[in-house]
Amino acid sequence: MITISEPASEKKYSPFLEVWRRLSQRLTALAGLIIVLAFLILAIFAPFFAPHDPIEHSLGHMLAKPSWDYPFGRDELGRCIFSRVLYGARISLLIGLMVVAIGVLIGVPLGVVSAYYGGKVDFVVQRFVDTMLAFPGILLALTLIAMLGVGLANVMTAVGISTIPIYARLARSAVLAIKARQFVEASRSIGASNLKIIFRHLIPNSLSPIIVQSTLHMATAILWAAGLGFLGLGVNPPTPEWGAMLNGGRLYIRVAYHVATFPGLMIFVTVLGFNLLGDGLRDALDPRLKT
């Protein structure tokens, strides 16, 4: 919840400036922000930064060690790992955004409705959520992949669906806390409709935990999607996806460590960036959520 903590001054209050002020005071959060921004820039401008074609192979140079021309070396098909890693950032960004979009767009309304209406609706939705949460970690995504088959769209759908219950829980508890507040009561007493109360009051006021969760979920989504890629259940070759690249390099780890090392390092740094930023945002948006 973005609350105004200082008395109104002459300057116009901006919640964004306030969050930025708090965020910029934390070194770790700033580091996270820088990593995330670098990731976004690399992903968006991959064709500009990449020195070579990411899918052009050259069997004569397979597993070549890092050099000036090929900073991360070449993979098992002689492709430029640096270029593939850059293009891989695009795939990871796309996966992260789609997964969070699925989770938020389905999970949040589910949680809000569940909390707002309560009773039987709440009971049914919560048992549904319980059931989905009964699949530990990546297992639900794996199960869905078994059903849907491999491929990028299916990976995004599978990981996205498995985050729905988490958003539903989060939105539910946020709304339950706000629902009892006086301004909601006041709004109802002047005749506001359920929909108006939900969209004007409940959702905007429960945004903070959802924003924090979404940032942290970008990390989880990238991690899980890479995990599925690593298992050979992700994108189809020759798409440069980080997990699949790691899987390819795994077989050559004894002779060419760099093939598996660099894609893994990229996953690690990117996930770390989103985790740092998420932690920082949590502290900046709502210190009470601090763990």
Add this chain to the structure above:
Amino acid sequence: MTGQYILRRLIITLPVLLGVSLIIFTMVRVIPGDPAMVMAGPHATKDQVEQIRAQLGLDQHPVTQYFLFLGHLLRGDLGTSTRTALPVTKEIMARLPNTLLLALTSILIATVFGVLTGIIAGVKQNSKFDYLSMLIALFGLSMPVFWLGLMLMLLFSIELGWLPAVGADSFRHLILPAVTLGANSTAIIARMTRSSMLEVIRLDYIRTARAKGLREKLIISRHALKNALIPVVTVIGLQTGILLGGAVLTEIVFAWPGIGRLLVEAILARDYPVVQGVVLVVATMFIFVNLIVDILYAYLDPRIRYH
């Protein structure tokens, strides 16, 4: 009161178990195309497809199918693997002990290191140890488990030659996979222990203990820890369940013959009875671990029972 609480928790567990069975039942039936044909593969004859269809009971009404499925489940019959023609129960039982061994060793490592680090970091808040350990914990949270596994293998097996890289023949084979799998949980447990410690240390009763002039060591070990560790128990329990499912990636990296690897092999071979069976077993174990954690939590923290 505790009895009532346990009963209430058990009653909530039932629909969840049914829900899980329904999801898994639906799973095989909504595969795009004809599941029997998908399972039989492109070179199967019409008879073989029909045989699989009958084997799965796909020729009957969906509701009948679900009750048949439940009936088989209750008798411990998970069907037959289309890949090996062995009963799924047998396949799972052959691999399950390996996964349990791996997951339990991991959680043991994670608990010992996580709780110790968390306590020290919490007691010495804002110290160098606190900053460093929490930074490492954040690294642990962000590390892809399969990459960590490969890097540990690269260092300790290939470069140094201290530990075997793959397989499950001896205790030495267990070390790398267990450390890999436990890294993430260690980080989560350390962070939780630290924050729980920080919360408890600020409470009035600790101030009272200090005012009484008790030694700091005694305050931490006798007063603070008892309450601080209650939420940590929940996290440890949850992590135990998550590790059972999360072992998939670690098992693949280290060629560990557990049910995670069985699951991936089954998915790739479209062996749906095995996929169904493994998912069901893991989800059920997870539900029961959570149930035990909840009951334990109510036992440790009486406020929960009266809620």
